[in-house]
Amino acid sequence: MADPAAPEEFTDISEAVGENWEAETTPYERVREVISRVYTPLSADTVAGDARTSPKTARKHLNALADEGFVATDTGESGGVYYRRSPESLVVEQAADILANVSTDELRGRVSEMHERISDFQTEYGVESPEELVVDRTNRALSKASSDHEDLDADVIREWQTTRRNLAFANAALSIANAERFVDEESRSPDGSVPVR
Structure with a gap:
């Protein structure tokens, strides 16, 4: 059947x-x-x-x-x-997504934390960027004088790069929020009403 x-x-x-x-x-x-x-x-x-x-x-x-x-x-x-x-459209899209999901006060706190984390990386490894760390570790590994070089930790490099990228997006989001606030304030008259144009 x-x-x-x-x-x-x-x-x-x-x-x-x-x-x-x-x-x-x-x-x-x-x-x-x-x-x-x-x-x-x-x-x-x-x-x-x-x-x-x-x-x-x-x-x-x-x-x-x-x-x-x-x-x-x-x-x-x-x-x-x-x-x-375009990179600009990606940044604006990412910043808008951040602003839609995180308050500006919370975002400022996160920016501060990311600055601290990057500063910790710089202090711990004695270089300014993850790229400089790769060069430094590679030079140490290739140096005949350095027989006991430290292995390069890919997770550290990735975390540093990710923190730096996220900081850039967070700063872009804060800049957009500030610009929107100024545009909104300028579109109002001194008495708080919205002028008709």
């Missing part, structure tokens, strides 16, 4: 999802989403394939996104244009 409730066959679930995405979004939205998830430069043809649109349409939208500051362009070895997410 055949099962009357057997599911219909799917030839390719990825294709079905892609078709739904294409039906529910515009080419601009798909191009923006594709480029927002990549960190290496891509050609317009590659973006077009991933965004389910033509290379000409992808190039048009990538150029518009570049004009908006969301995308940066690079020239490849063959002279072709490659597109990548």
